[in-house]
């Protein structure tokens with residue numbers, strides 16, 4: 001459970017770091033599960049339904065960039081997503097009726113781990129209210145040198161930043177970001193960052209010799225419904241799970257307007273969309 005102080009910090013800054021959320025044994029369990037799932041996959045021959053590989057490696061390279069939806073596919077992570085310890089914390093932040101929205105593991109492998117550019121999570125999936133959070137669990141010690149998360153504290157109460165260009169959603173902020181406002185969130189393996197969906201965040205490429213694996217679970221209040229049903233929304237909504245409390249019979253609306261992300265196509269991931277955007281293709 002969070003202390004009053006941690007909740008205050010979350011409300012003020014939009015995030016809070018929970019040190020040692022996992023024990024050393026739990027970290028080892030999740031790392032082993034990741035290794036098992038990743039084993040045998042290469043850039044030229046991998047299970048594209050379950051994972052995405054780092055693109056800048058030889059065809060036989062084995063560096064995975066992301067594992068998709070671990071809480072749907074693998075028992076260790078599914079169990080975590082419904083665990084009382086985690087949901088008690090989530091409930092303190094977004095209330096008693098809780099939906100697991102999505103999960104993923106960003107691997108940020110040593111030497112070539114990809115950049116994540118500035119974005120606010122909810123720009124990808126507008127909801128009727130903002131009771132939506134992501135929890136980022138570091139499974140390795142995360143520092144500035146291996147690409148820990150960077151955030152802009154306190155920005156969660158301002159309007160959404162622009163994520164579009166030429167009318168298309170870019171998956172990254174397209175206005176200027178004042179990097180001097182950013183703070184790195186370093187943490188030991190096993191620590192967790194609870195982050196509001198409106199917090200701008202990013203992370204640098206990993207050029208160090210240490211990987212920075214991060215498990216990410218996103219939850220939303222059951223009365224936060226998608227306000228725009230693109231094909232991407234359909235795909236995602238098929239996987240949502242009520243993990244505590246009850247389904248809502250009406251949507252709670254707290255926003256008078258919100259930008260709609262017009263996706264250029266079905267994307268594999270944020271990396272995919274941000275890369276396309278960098279190349280300057282119409283997206």
Ligand SMILES: O=C(O)CCC(=O)C(=O)O
Pocket residue numbers: 106116121147148149201202203214216270
């Ligand atoms: O892995 C990271 O550093 C950030 C991840 C993130 O923001 C995302 O996948 O939406």
